[in-house]
Amino acid sequence: MARAVTRNRKIINTAVAWGIGLLIFFPIFWTILTSFKTEATAIADPPVLFNFHWTLENYSVVMERSNYGRFLTNSIIIAGGSTILGIIIAVPAAWSMAFVPSPRTKDILLWMLSTKMLPAVGVLYPIYLMFIRMGLLDTRLGLVIVLMLINLPIIVWMLYTYFKEIPGEILEAARMDGASLKEELIYILTPMAIPGIASTLLLNVILAWNEAFWTLNLTAAKAAPLTAFIASYSSPEGLFYAKLSAASTMAIAPILILGWFSQKQLVSGLTFGAVK
Amino acid sequence: MATQHSRSAARLMMAPAVVLLLGWMLIPLTMTLYFSFKKYLPMRGGDLGWVGFENYSRFLSSSSFWPSITATLMIVGGVLIITVVLGILLAILLNQPMWGQGVVRILVIAPFFVMPTVSALVWKNMFMDPNYGLLAYLWKFFGAQPVEWLSQASLPSIIMIVSWQWLPFATLILLTAIQSLDGEQLEASEMDGASPLARFGYIVLPHLARAITIVILIQTIFLLSIFAEIFVTTGGAFGTKTLTYLIFQRVLESQNVGLGSAGGVYAIILANIVAIFLMRIVGKNLDA
Amino acid sequence: MGRITLDKVRKAFGDIEVIPPLDLTIEDGEFVVFVGPSGCGKSTLLRLIAGLEDVSGGQIRIDREDATELPPAKRGLAMVFQSYALYPHMSVRKNIAFPMKMAGVPHDEQERRIASAAKALNLTDYLDRKPGQLSGGQRQRVAIGRAIVREPAAFLFDEPLSNLDAALRVGMRLEISELHKRLATTMIYVTHDQVEAMTMADKIVVLQAGRIEQVGTPLELYNTPRNKFVAGFIGSPKMNLIEGDAATQHGATTIGIRPEHIGISAESGLWEGVVGVSEHLGSDTFFHVKVEAVGAEPLTVRASGEVSLKYGDRVFLSPDMKNLHKFGADGLRI
Amino acid sequence: MGRITLDKVRKAFGDIEVIPPLDLTIEDGEFVVFVGPSGCGKSTLLRLIAGLEDVSGGQIRIDREDATELPPAKRGLAMVFQSYALYPHMSVRKNIAFPMKMAGVPHDEQERRIASAAKALNLTDYLDRKPGQLSGGQRQRVAIGRAIVREPAAFLFDEPLSNLDAALRVGMRLEISELHKRLATTMIYVTHDQVEAMTMADKIVVLQAGRIEQVGTPLELYNTPRNKFVAGFIGSPKMNLIEGDAATQHGATTIGIRPEHIGISAESGLWEGVVGVSEHLGSDTFFHVKVEAVGAEPLTVRASGEVSLKYGDRVFLSPDMKNLHKFGADGLRI
Amino acid sequence: ETITIATVNNGDMIRMQGYTDDFTAKTGIDVEWVTLEENVLRQRVTTDISTKGGAFDIMTIGMYETPIWGANGWLVPLTDLSESYDVGDILPAMAGGLSYDGTLYAAPFYGESSMVMYRTDLMEKAGLEMPKAPTWEFIRQAAAAMTDRDAEINGICLRGKAGWGEGGAFITAMSNSFGGRWFDMDWNAQFDTKPWKDTLEFFVGMMNESGPAGYATNGFNENLSLFQQGKCGMWIDATVAASFVTNPEDSTVADSVGFALAPDNGLGKRSNWLWAWALAIPAGTQNEAAAKQFIEWATSKDYIELVASKEGWANVPPGARSSLYENPNYIEVPFAQMTLDSILTADPNNSTVEPSPYVGVQFAAIPEFAGIATEVSQEFSAVYAGQQSVDEALEKAQALTNDAMEAAGYR
Numbered sequence A: 001m002a003r004a005v006t007r008n009r010k011i012i013n014t015a016v017a018w019g020i021g022l023l024i025f026f027p028i029f030w031t032i033l034t035s036f037k038t039e040a041t042a043i044a045d046p047p048v049l050f051n052f053h054w055t056l057e058n059y060s061v062v063m064e065r066s067n068y069g070r071f072l073t074n075s076i077i078i079a080g081g082s083t084i085l086g087i088i089i090a091v092p093a094a095w096s097m098a099f100v101p102s103p104r105t106k107d108i109l110l111w112m113l114s115t116k117m118l119p120a121v122g123v124l125y126p127i128y129l130m131f132i133r134m135g136l137l138d139t140r141l142g143l144v145i146v147l148m149l150i151n152l153p154i155i156v157w158m159l160y161t162y163f164k165e166i167p168g169e170i171l172e173a174a175r176m177d178g179a180s181l182k183e184e185l186i187y188i189l190t191p192m193a194i195p196g197i198a199s200t201l202l203l204n205v206i207l208a209w210n211e212a213f214w215t216l217n218l219t220a221a222k223a224a225p226l227t228a229f230i231a232s233y234s235s236p237e238g239l240f241y242a243k244l245s246a247a248s249t250m251a252i253a254p255i256l257i258l259g260w261f262s263q264k265q266l267v268s269g270l271t272f273g274a275v276k
Numbered sequence B: 001m002a003t004q005h006s007r008s009a010a011r012l013m014m015a016p017a018v019v020l021l022l023g024w025m026l027i028p029l030t031m032t033l034y035f036s037f038k039k040y041l042p043m044r045g046g047d048l049g050w051v052g053f054e055n056y057s058r059f060l061s062s063s064s065f066w067p068s069i070t071a072t073l074m075i076v077g078g079v080l081i082i083t084v085v086l087g088i089l090l091a092i093l094l095n096q097p098m099w100g101q102g103v104v105r106i107l108v109i110a111p112f113f114v115m116p117t118v119s120a121l122v123w124k125n126m127f128m129d130p131n132y133g134l135l136a137y138l139w140k141f142f143g144a145q146p147v148e149w150l151s152q153a154s155l156p157s158i159i160m161i162v163s164w165q166w167l168p169f170a171t172l173i174l175l176t177a178i179q180s181l182d183g184e185q186l187e188a189s190e191m192d193g194a195s196p197l198a199r200f201g202y203i204v205l206p207h208l209a210r211a212i213t214i215v216i217l218i219q220t221i222f223l224l225s226i227f228a229e230i231f232v233t234t235g236g237a238f239g240t241k242t243l244t245y246l247i248f249q250r251v252l253e254s255q256n257v258g259l260g261s262a263g264g265v266y267a268i269i270l271a272n273i274v275a276i277f278l279m280r281i282v283g284k285n286l287d288a
Numbered sequence C, D: 001m002g003r004i005t006l007d008k009v010r011k012a013f014g015d016i017e018v019i020p021p022l023d024l025t026i027e028d029g030e031f032v033v034f035v036g037p038s039g040c041g042k043s044t045l046l047r048l049i050a051g052l053e054d055v056s057g058g059q060i061r062i063d064r065e066d067a068t069e070l071p072p073a074k075r076g077l078a079m080v081f082q083s084y085a086l087y088p089h090m091s092v093r094k095n096i097a098f099p100m101k102m103a104g105v106p107h108d109e110q111e112r113r114i115a116s117a118a119k120a121l122n123l124t125d126y127l128d129r130k131p132g133q134l135s136g137g138q139r140q141r142v143a144i145g146r147a148i149v150r151e152p153a154a155f156l157f158d159e160p161l162s163n164l165d166a167a168l169r170v171g172m173r174l175e176i177s178e179l180h181k182r183l184a185t186t187m188i189y190v191t192h193d194q195v196e197a198m199t200m201a202d203k204i205v206v207l208q209a210g211r212i213e214q215v216g217t218p219l220e221l222y223n224t225p226r227n228k229f230v231a232g233f234i235g236s237p238k239m240n241l242i243e244g245d246a247a248t249q250h251g252a253t254t255i256g257i258r259p260e261h262i263g264i265s266a267e268s269g270l271w272e273g274v275v276g277v278s279e280h281l282g283s284d285t286f287f288h289v290k291v292e293a294v295g296a297e298p299l300t301v302r303a304s305g306e307v308s309l310k311y312g313d314r315v316f317l318s319p320d321m322k323n324l325h326k327f328g329a330d331g332l333r334i
Numbered sequence E: 001e002t003i004t005i006a007t008v009n010n011g012d013m014i015r016m017q018g019y020t021d022d023f024t025a026k027t028g029i030d031v032e033w034v035t036l037e038e039n040v041l042r043q044r045v046t047t048d049i050s051t052k053g054g055a056f057d058i059m060t061i062g063m064y065e066t067p068i069w070g071a072n073g074w075l076v077p078l079t080d081l082s083e084s085y086d087v088g089d090i091l092p093a094m095a096g097g098l099s100y101d102g103t104l105y106a107a108p109f110y111g112e113s114s115m116v117m118y119r120t121d122l123m124e125k126a127g128l129e130m131p132k133a134p135t136w137e138f139i140r141q142a143a144a145a146m147t148d149r150d151a152e153i154n155g156i157c158l159r160g161k162a163g164w165g166e167g168g169a170f171i172t173a174m175s176n177s178f179g180g181r182w183f184d185m186d187w188n189a190q191f192d193t194k195p196w197k198d199t200l201e202f203f204v205g206m207m208n209e210s211g212p213a214g215y216a217t218n219g220f221n222e223n224l225s226l227f228q229q230g231k232c233g234m235w236i237d238a239t240v241a242a243s244f245v246t247n248p249e250d251s252t253v254a255d256s257v258g259f260a261l262a263p264d265n266g267l268g269k270r271s272n273w274l275w276a277w278a279l280a281i282p283a284g285t286q287n288e289a290a291a292k293q294f295i296e297w298a299t300s301k302d303y304i305e306l307v308a309s310k311e312g313w314a315n316v317p318p319g320a321r322s323s324l325y326e327n328p329n330y331i332e333v334p335f336a337q338m339t340l341d342s343i344l345t346a347d348p349n350n351s352t353v354e355p356s357p358y359v360g361v362q363f364a365a366i367p368e369f370a371g372i373a374t375e376v377s378q379e380f381s382a383v384y385a386g387q388q389s390v391d392e393a394l395e396k397a398q399a400l401t402n403d404a405m406e407a408a409g410y411r
Ligand SMILES: Nc1ncnc2c1ncn2[C@@H]1O[C@H](COP(=O)(O)OP(=O)(O)OP(=O)(O)O)[C@@H](O)[C@H]1O
Pocket: A002, C013, C018, C036, C037, C038, C039, C040, C041, C042, C043, C044, C045, C192
């Protein structure tokens, strides 16, 4: 398809794509913009775009009000920890399914996905009771475990599709070369699957970062991540759009930045086996 | 590949994931089943004994039950249709040559990184508010009466918010799928005289079938359990009470764990019906 | 009805000129084969003719009409891709019908043509299968089927056999040749396999780095290669090229002699040598003989039938002087 | 040091018996080639020997020791895969070092062996490249390098050349043959290409549907095929098999005559026929001649060098009776 | 020693977090805050206390939860508070609502009732005068008179948002003045009675005449903003709002706000509610002593002084202590007296015209109420949004209430 695209066509593409891209991004942009306004300008009629008095006041109010650093740290530990733990458990499982398939492999995969269908609110009480008994309430470890479990099916599935694209012969070659199963996984499979593993990691960090039900209900002060941070801003007395925007911006900024830098990885990696 | 050694190793290596998930599924599931046959009211002394199927029949006969199923299916269906259709169009657009492709992609993906709570808050307050929302200004600007989004068009509004969040996901997967389309196939169809529209219909769309299946499958799982978007925006009013939300009301607002658990069992049944339905319709694409 | 003329056609990808200005005329009904080493521009040339790439300069005429700016669909050519590029989600029938559907051919006419193409290509039993359920050879026939139903002005084949195993290749080669005889449509065929080129072509175009090294019938190229490159490239196993004293004796910088033009005997001959590896095909035997007199590279020698000479045996070689090729310092045939 | 014995080895996938009980002995140092049509079980057999599949019955002995239950890593065999199966994330050096690393060979010994293997395989300059940066031929040499550093009891090759283009194949074929000469290690080589089989093997095993049809040296198979299947499978182009009157005259149900054993002349001969497609290779010419006397299928005839006969010419064929193969009603050689 | 406090994210509570250092300096006890939005908070603490999770040492709860939890023995009784704390100073209405069986289980941080806030300038323009204790009829007339759609002025802004603590609270309090009640003495739902129909029809009629567009989704926050922006002529809502609408920093109408008692209908009950956010200690906490210390600090007179000295008298937490209303500095605050009067006219134990079996003004202090009232208020909101008729809504409300009461075993 290496025919030169006409310049006009490219200009149209660019215009339409940017138009739509900006439209989709607009709510985020508007939130960020609003976070630099005063409360009065935030609800000014008509709305103002750029010609307002920029202020960092909202951020300082938010910082003063809550311990952002701790929420952030918790988010990072919980999202990162659950993802890493998930990968460690999922790699061997995905290996088995991809390279030693049995007639039941597909069923097991679908079953794993189906565990995600349990409505969380329905099982809050049972889980809460278990957490109390095991002393996991309001601990990062507890959340790491829970988030790992909810995302495990997705991790397994993604890894499975990536692994399936690795020729089995390479693993057999390693076996012929005298590698044990462990060595096969460590020296051959994992390094080869790095791109797939990386995008799996990324997707799961995002999912864990944004998970709001369990992170909110199983924490108090010590382990609360950014989802709890945002829950304290949702409807205070009065419509504090600017402060809400500042808090929102702070809650999504880290993951947005991470996503920004790993866009390429995400685009090329998020295939779910769609690429064949 | 399949020697005895590797088969037993495989079983061993699958064990942690399977056992953990089995536990994660079975323990709450049994407890849910257990509670669903009990009169369990934490506020009034907790366990008040067995009641048989009373919770089930009560949940089913509640006037909110069928509307909640409808709402659930409407939201899931609506979001799927929007994200898949727009996702395909966007994926095709983003695959065209243009300036600043990388940046545009980031712009389109960005909503995926936003927490559901945040996005619901932002949409509700800053866009859909009939007095201060940007959309209201827009309507007023064109001389129209602002729409009261969350009350007059509650389901469409929620579908729109959720679609905004999930569109990036669909776009991403479809984009990668489009990128994997064999260029020679397109060239061949071009040599065969196919117009761009025909190429889309006969070549591109069938190629995307598998990716679309995956999008539908994964999104359905997540969409069946959306909660924050409803909690924050309408609180279940105006016909936006999904099954998940109804269970939430029973368990946490009414503090009737038994009744809520029965609802949970219904939700599992619904999820499985939807899943089986999906498998039937699109599942065969997974093998291809 | 199928005359293709390239007039100073050139192609550059960015700064790299892949095809310098090139002239070529392909007559109506001719079977032309493009050969050349990998990366020499064969596919590019084909794609220029097909309209899948824009020319960077020059003109392409099909049947005297300027087609340079025409989109692929309008050129009336059919292409069979190396990967076949079948539509994986369509049955064989649908694949073959596709170009007709696009052209709006009436339904019963489609059916008729599909049936006749399927018959010609032995695909009748497979019409309802998907490409994934076909063997390589069958797939290729589907790709050809898709091409012939359009009754194109010319067929373009891009290495259509390279994905097949050797046994199938021989069969498919014959089928394409017969197809050409029957339809008498212009065919342009890209391959890197000299055997295919030799056996199928009316005319071979030897390319190197985008330039045409020689154009001619297979036997012209075999018998009178224009230069060392063509000499080495045409024929299998390849011609022995000898430099140094042995060459200067014949007033040339390089002399070439094909393996089949060297006699081998245990008793007497021009050159004395030692047998290295020998390859016994039953029908023929190839010996790799180290001859001191002509340099370090062993000479490849073909003996008909089975000849028993062992590794290390001393032998004598007698080149057939009639079939000696001489090349000057510039590499051109003298 | 490399004697492999299969004793009533059988293999079934589920209900389908891919390999019925099969006995085979491969002597130390032998170069054995498995040939057979696609899907006949060549790869499966190789994988059974390698230990990559479990046998469903029978015993595999390596150097007289029972290896049936041994995992692949313990069998002391090296395998070169069709796809080469190089580790894409490791440099050539690391690829070659990998089996030694797994075996715990000391570091300087590793270095020594890598250096010598690289020298033998002409890979010294490429040691620090990744496989992605190598040509097909170089990749194959890396795969071989990875195999030889282990000093295995035997090499297993699964169609190692089928991914290469024709030119490279010829070269690689020679290299593997020379390697075998030099190392004198047992080699088992799977291919579907008869030319490779003929030129490389000490012993060819012809398989069909998991059964051994014949075992023997290339020339044994060429000269005295045990049955019609082997006769048709060995040799290229394939043997002409004739049934009917022409065969019964010779007291056989089928007679076979190879293309190279039929003389062609314009004047006289046993059979009269009409030239169909002819394939001119320069070195040889293959004619497909329709002969009424022997049935509908055209006979393939080889003429050395260039012979000018046109489509439709009337010719006479004289089969070389010495090289006539006769087969009975059961397909076996008479 | 560290205590963990779950609290709601309203202004007074946020302010208190700012003064935590003062407490830590005095006692050496560290404080961890878990600040959540009201609905999330309620859910969160309810889960924790009903499972004896022990995640919090102090919970911020309201008048609704306190008697229920106290009855369940889930809260530490606040009996042995120090002398200087002066329990007797807590307004009796508040203390009553936060007690079970005469024992105080939560200390009020602030208390509120509801009242009419109106624009004196608009009232004047309409040629009307607001009586100190208006009737609903007057309110409706005044609203119609003040409405000026072209100037984007709505005569009246009221809560229509679904949720038992939002629109549900308002309509319940309003129905009290129309002679309505949730349950009769046998716990039968009363939505099929005339007072409820009257209430709802009156409300919808008035709001359609003079209310803002989209009032079906307006809650406290939305109405506050509307009022502050000068878009409402009247607003009947929590007394705490008074300090916001009179604060010139946020409000464009700060200097023209008047106050009146919530309206009545001549049946002897006004439509004002009673509410308090209070601090309670879950039973079984490890840090009971420290928690008590904190509660004493946070709800003390000293704390009020502290806030007053730093932020002015208008910003102190109101409605909890009688002494505040005896303070000459505070009584100068324009809304102070009206707040006190409103609080004093609300009686949780006798809130309805006809007798009712439950305690609470705008709620019934039974565990099932929150769930039921939320669903009922959703039906009502659908009426406000024009999606169903008053009769349909009442019928559904009746059915679902009876159904839930049956499920809970009352009937
Ligand atoms: N899109 C492109 N951009 C830049 N260079 C290209 C492009 N396509 C082809 N080339 C270069 O043009 C040259 C000719 O490529 P072409 O595909 O025509 O070779 P070929 O003769 O078909 O080789 P092969 O036998 O390997 O298929 C090569 O050097 C190749 O790298």
